[in-house]
Amino acid sequence: MSAQLQPVLIDGQWRAAQQPVGSFAATSPGSGALLERHYPISERAEVLTAVEAGAAAAEVLRHTAPEQLAAFLERLAASIEAQAEQLVAIAERETGLPAQPRLRAIEIPRTVGQLRQAAQAARSRAWTRPIIDTQAELRALLGPLGAPVVIFGPNNFPFAFNAVGGGDFAAAIAAGNPVIAKAHPGHPHTTQLLAELALAALQAADLPAATVQLLYHMQPESGLALVAHPAIGASAFTGSRQAGLALKAAADSAGKPIYLELSSVNPVVLLPEALAERAEQLAEELFASCTLGSGQFCTNPGLVLMIAGPDAERFSAAAAQHFASGPAGLLLSDTVAHGIQAALAELTAHGAAVLAGGVPDEREPYRWPSTLLRVSGAQFLAEPAALQTEAFGPVALLVVLEDAAQLAAALRQLEGSLTGAIYSHSGGADDERYAQIEPLLRWKVGRLLNDRMPTGVAVSPAMHHGGPYPATGHPGFTSVGIPAALERFAMRWSYDHVRPTRLPPELRDDNPLNLWRLVDGHWTQARLG
């Protein structure tokens, strides 16, 4: 069997998996057909081989010029652009995501842009945040972990969040760490091709061959051992809450940082004055955002809160009409369909009524109809945890509260989410109400929006793609936005009376990189002395 399996990438070599514990092939959601390439489920010893090779690469990277990291990231970006048609064709087949505009016009440019921003960060060194105290002769900065970073890619962004070439990858490498990539089994071929491009780019940049390694799949126990391994620096995981929390427990017990992006219902609050002004428009916005990409976004608006009244009913009716009339969305896999089914069962068991959708066509196991549910404020407050179950797909739950006090009570019951939105009157007539509501939502979410749905995630230094637990594992870190995303894969250092010639360039008196530095309490690009 193993002769037919695709090779794994370990220590710079594409080699046959050693005694794989099994194999798998991806299914094309569009056709339902099993794809032709078969991939190994790696045995634990193979995972450990990758750790060893990664640790050796990390030691070399400690002495590597940042310019080489930048050159690698830029070359990979250029290769992805050059191979975009092939990548998109493979990813479309594996994920069912449309080639246009989603994969080709949106996700490829975003991925390439991230890699170039990361290259710029690696080169400029601004992310190291140098601080100098000339009197105490103390100098501090952020440096790489100096150890491999394990990245688990999610199912829903075959390029932008891919464990090879995606945002976590770019951040880990730019900070100076090698990557051990665990592909998402939904798009192994896409990941394989990205890794081929990465290997060629590594060679061109003269970086250690094990700077990028790729495994396609492993048993859960092997994943736990991997994130807890003494030789790794940190891990990043984007995916389901259940899998993420299992990895977190393993990493935590070994004292290894792990950065998680888990489920998030992304509450949207529609203030009465906004509903009075534009209920039908808001219904259309919700529908468009909730069904974009068949709702398979971490930032999908899954929970809509509003106060009961005629305008709320107008909104609810208009939204139900949209959701009922939309075509069933193509899903990434039947696993996604099963997840939606389970979530809907949980939501309806706790009192949610189905306003639209809800029941898939049995002949189409890879599609789900856009689904709208509704629950009263009293019901929500009786079972707030169950009614925040994420349905990862084109599904939203309306919560109709009796009054402002009940809305406030519901907001206090929210779990952490990546985003939260407040829609208010366009003329500011409800500014006072906004001021009361905002602090209740602000501390529950990472990114706060006004009058916008949350599905657009700009790659910007000012983006925050994170939020309180259980949306992520730590409210201080972001997975999108450079340079902040690099901080997850960095450690803080200080140099205490270290001789001038032994300081890294970021901290030298002559400031050879022309960095902005905090010197004796003042930001400056000046040279010292």
Add this chain to the structure above:
Amino acid sequence: MSAQLQPVLIDGQWRAAQQPVGSFAATSPGSGALLERHYPISERAEVLTAVEAGAAAAEVLRHTAPEQLAAFLERLAASIEAQAEQLVAIAERETGLPAQPRLRAIEIPRTVGQLRQAAQAARSRAWTRPIIDTQAELRALLGPLGAPVVIFGPNNFPFAFNAVGGGDFAAAIAAGNPVIAKAHPGHPHTTQLLAELALAALQAADLPAATVQLLYHMQPESGLALVAHPAIGASAFTGSRQAGLALKAAADSAGKPIYLELSSVNPVVLLPEALAERAEQLAEELFASCTLGSGQFCTNPGLVLMIAGPDAERFSAAAAQHFASGPAGLLLSDTVAHGIQAALAELTAHGAAVLAGGVPDEREPYRWPSTLLRVSGAQFLAEPAALQTEAFGPVALLVVLEDAAQLAAALRQLEGSLTGAIYSHSGGADDERYAQIEPLLRWKVGRLLNDRMPTGVAVSPAMHHGGPYPATGHPGFTSVGIPAALERFAMRWSYDHVRPTRLPPELRDDNPLNLWRLVDGHWTQARLG
């Protein structure tokens, strides 16, 4: 019994502990006498009462002007200065630390200085690190957790690391969070007096009364429940590895950040050229640093690595002479003595030979003789974990390695420490050797020193008092150094198309606080638009 117990501080009231599960009194190490005040061991319900009050205070603080936080911190600093004589007298009695210079001339000024730096940070808001992307209309900053922070104070700094008024306290408050302080049972009276000063300062600054609460002691299970409570924001713990890791496991499982400062052996590498040049001077430096404060510092130099040879023997002999001749150091408690005894048993069981000290005088249970041990490189490499057991006291272990290769191998076996030092030739004759050794040590420690012992911890923005696990729980955070210490008690936020009037002042176009901000990729204090 409970009528005689000192009151706890909950929700602004000094009140009798409710159904305490027990009581304790501190012992004065100087006299061995039990001190007169008895303190309650709080029942779990009382701990939860503090959490509730703290959570309510946190909501008020969300709307409180930073100027009030700054005023509180400054007033507390002034009160500590005004009450310094009384505070020092009580702390000296409780801890055995000398009033002069340690407590009065060093620790009080340091504590007061920290509070004033924290006040300045709260006022300036520079710690929020604002980032603005005008094109994407995205703005990001750090904000408070908006929830109480639990602080467990250590035994060894009754002022500077006290759960009330110490560094963690100052950082948590400056970031805008209330504090639930768990006193160290070794100095409850000192902590009580600090809390009295804090309560008066809170009232003067018109802050919520539950911004500072104090419990003296609780059962371990109550501590675990506290750090895992849904309503708390984060915890900070400085103390033993065993207690810290138990708290970490509880906090981790609830998704709550916890910042730990645990044991650290603080390796010191003496390069051959430094030994050849000044072996006797280095022996004197080691002795002075290792016995300062009876060795009861987190940054105590506990592990000294050098390559065998006549100069190493000169050093070893001179050091042994110093350690043998020094007076036995007064310890903070008999618990410290028991800890040293257990650590020495572990070290000697794994081959360490005692060169000096080692055996305490049975008539002096609160003293320990300065103790020097020695082990060969081969022994160290055979049992590297056991031979890194921290003896929290005036104890150092010399590791005499055969050659440079064995030194490198030993460095690879080091666990994470707060600090690491390299002594080299004053003229730079061994710069090449330094360059080989440095990366092996750099990634194991938070602060790297040249030709200095690590016991001095300057309070500076460029200080890093942290390091890789198990020295701390995360290599990216520091407990000393403002503003970086505040980042532990902060969350990252972004504002996505939030209307201008609704932005916090740090992010407004007109930059009312005159902050340095990263605007469209450039650092500037400019106003926008």
